[in-house]
Amino acid sequence: MSALGHYLEEDGIATVAIALIRPQAENTRPPRALWVPFELGRPFGPPSDVAFQKRVLLSALGMLVEGGGPTRIIDFPDDDPRAQPDLTWKPPFVSAAVGGGDVEALAVGLRAEVLSLQDAHQRWMARHGRSTVGLSGLSIAACAQYVADWLTGKAPPSPRDGFSAPLILRFAVDDLKAYCLEAAGETGEPSSRQLGDWLWNQTATGEALHALRQLLLAHADERLRLIVANFMVPGARLRTG
Amino acid sequence: MTRLTDLAPDQAKRLAELECPDFETRPWVTGPVLSERRVAIVSSAGLVVRGADPFRGRDPDYRAIPSTVAAGDLLCSHISINFDRTGFQEDWNVVFPLDRLNELASEGTIGSVAATHYSFMGATDPIQMEPYARELAGRLKADSVDAVVLSPV
Numbered sequence: 265m266s267a268l269g270h271y272l273e274e275d276g277i278a279t280v281a282i283a284l285i286r287p288q289a290e291n292t293r294p295p296r297a298l299w300v301p302f303e304l305g306r307p308f309g310p311p312s313d314v315a316f317q318k319r320v321l322l323s324a325l326g327m328l329v330e331g332g333g334p335t336r337i338i339d340f341p342d343d344d345p346r347a348q349p350d351l352t353w354k355p356p357f358v359s360a361a362v363g364g365g366d367v368e369a370l371a372v373g374l375r376a377e378v379l380s381l382q383d384a385h386q387r388w389m390a391r392h393g394r395s396t397v398g399l400s401g402l403s404i405a406a407c408a409q410y411v412a413d414w415l416t417g418k419a420p421p422s423p424r425d426g427f428s429a430p431l432i433l434r435f436a437v438d439d440l441k442a443y444c445l446e447a448a449g450e451t452g453e454p455s456s457r458q459l460g461d462w463l464w465n466q467t468a469t470g471e472a473l474h475a476l477r478q479l480l481l482a483h484a485d486e487r488l489r490l491i492v493a494n495f496m497v498p499g500a501r502l503r504t505g
Numbered sequence: 506m507t508r509l510t511d512l513a514p515d516q517a518k519r520l521a522e523l524e525c526p527d528f529e530t531r532p533w534v535t536g537p538v539l540s541e542r543r544v545a546i547v548s549s550a551g552l553v554v555r556g557a558d559p560f561r562g563r564d565p566d567y568r569a570i571p572s573t574v575a576a577g578d579l580l581c582s583h584i585s586i587n588f589d590r591t592g593f594q595e596d597w598n599v600v601f602p603l604d605r606l607n608e609l610a611s612e613g614t615i616g617s618v619a620a621t622h623y624s625f626m627g628a629t630d631p632i633q634m635e636p637y638a639r640e641l642a643g644r645l646k647a648d649s650v651d652a653v654v655l656s657p658v
Contacts (some may be wrong), residue, residue: 265549265657267631268638272547272653273532275642279547281655292526294655295533304512305589305658311596314605321654325539325615328652333533335603346592394577396554411546429562435582445591456589491565498586499516 266292272287280324282307283337287501293335296327300340303347310346310396312453322358332416333449336372346453353452356384370475380438384447391450396442400424400435407436415476437473437496444469464501473497516587526631543644544610544650545619546570547626550593550600550658551583560584565633567641572603581658584628586604588658600656624637627657640649 266289271280275293280296283289284304289297300320302309305438306319323340330336357380365373385404389395400407401424413420414433444467445459464470473496480492507546512520523648536542551560553568559582560568571578581590592599603622609615623641625634 265627265655267526267528268547268549268625268634269653269655270526270530270532272514272645274530275639275646276534277642277653278534278536279653279655282657284657288520293528293531296532303589303592304590306592306599307600307656308599309604311592311599314598314608317598317602317605318608321602321609322614324654325542325544325609325652328536328542329539334531368556392595394575394589394597396580398580399559399582424584435559438582438586442594442633444592446594449595450592454591457511457605458593459591462537479574488634495584495586500587 266297267368269294269296269320277280280327282320286337286339289337295333295335296324297337298324298327298340299337301342302344304342305456309344312345314407316342316345347420347455349455349458350453353454353458355448355466356381364406365471367415367417367475367479368443370468370472371415374412374415374472375405375408378404378443379470381444381447384450385443388446388450392446395446397446397459398437400432400439401427402432402436404439407439407443410436410442411426411472411476415472415479430491433488434495440469440473460498460501474503476494508518536651539615539652540613541616543617543648543650544606544615544651544652544654545648546601546603546606546622546656547641547653548601548624548656548658550581550624550656551626552601552624553582554578555580562626563633564626565624565629566637567623569644570601570624572618572620572622574603576604578656582624583658585658593658597609600657600658602654613643615652619645620648624636 265281269281272279281294281296283299308320388442422432477492477496553559557647606618610618
C-alpha cells in the first residue's frame with residue numbers, strides 16, 4: 265500500500281495510506297500514512313459504526329492538507345470497539361456431529377450444515393442487505409458438494425470454464441467460510457475471534473476443511489498442495505500434532 | 506488488535522520484516538483544500554465486482570470499481586486468509602469507505618467522489634505493480650482525481 269502511494273505520488277497525485285502494520289510504513293516511508301491500531305482486515309475500524317469510520321477517514325484526509333512531509337506517519341488514537349467480544353451473542357447452532365468422523369461422515373455433515381444455515385443466512389441478508397458469497401460462481405449447495413467430493417477422494421473437475429480445479433476449490437472454500445460466518449453473525453455484534461472460534465472449532469464445515477487440508481497436503485498436484493497448505497485454514501487456526 | 510504484539514509471533518515477525526522497496530525519491534504532492542478535492546479509493550484487498558474476473562493469485566494488475574457499484578456486489582478475492590473478513594462482510598465501509606466518502610461530499614467536506622475506484626491484490630510484489638500503478642495514475646488524472654485514500658487489509 266505504501267509503495268502504491270509512492271508511485272502515484274511520483275506521478276503527481278496526492279495520497280494518504282491507512283497503515284495496519286506500522287513497521288512496514290516506517291520501512292517504505294510513504295508520503296502520508298495514518299497508522300490505525302485495528303485488526304488486520306479492518307482499515308477503517310468497526311463495521312456499522314458510521315461515526316467511528318468517519319473519524320478515521322477524516323484523520324487520513326486531513327493529512328492531505330497538513331504539512332510535515334515529505335514523509336509523515338501519525339497514529340490514530342482509538343481502538344476498535346468491535347474487537348471486544350459480544351457476551352450476549354449466540355451462534356445459530358452447535359453441531360452435535362463434529363469431530364472424529366470419517367471423511368464420508370464429514371462430507372454428509374458439511375452438506376447438511378450448509379442446508380441448515382439457510383434461514384440464518386437469509387436473516388443476515390435481510391439485516392445487512394448484502395452477502396460476500398460469490399467468488400466461485402457456484403451456488404452454496406454446489407460449493408459444499410464440490411468440497412465434499414474432494415474430501416471423499418473424487419477429485420472432481422472444475423465446473424467453471426477458465427478456472428482450474430484447484431482455483432475453484434479455493435473459491436468454493438472462501439464462499440463456504442463467508443456463508444457460515446455471515447449466517448453466524450445474523451444476530452448480535454460478535455467479534456471476529458468469536459466467529460472464528462465457532463467456525464473452526466464447533467462446526468462441521470470447519471472440521472471438514474481441517475480434514476480436507478490434511479488430506480490434500482499429500483496430493484500429487486503441487487498447485488493443489490500449495491493452495492490447501494496456505495489458503496484454506498488460517499495460520500492461527502491450524503492444528504498441530 | 507492489531508498491534509504486532511497481538512499476532513502470532515511468526516506472523517508478526519514476517520509482517521514486520523517484509524521486504525519493502527527502497528525508494529530514492531521523496532515525492533510530496535500538495536493541492537487545494539479538502540472541500541475542493543476529488544477523492545478516490547485505491548484498495549489492496551483484492552476487491553472485485555461480482556461477475557468480474559477475481560484475482561487468482563499474486564496478480565500485479567488492478568480491477569476498476571465504479572462508484573455506482575452496489576454494496577452487495579463487491580467481493581474480496583485476496584489470496585491471504587490471515588486477516589479478518591467478517592468486518593467487510595458486515596459493512597463494506599470497513600475496507601471500502603465509499604458511503605463515508607459520499608457523505609463527506611454531500612456535507613461539502615470534500616469536493617467530490619471519483620467516478621471509479623480501484624483495487625490491487627496486496628500480496629503482490631510492489632515492484633511488479635509499478636507499471637500498473639503508473640497506468641492507474643493516468644486514469645485517475647483523466648477522472649480529475651487529486652486525492653487518493655489507500656486502503657490495505
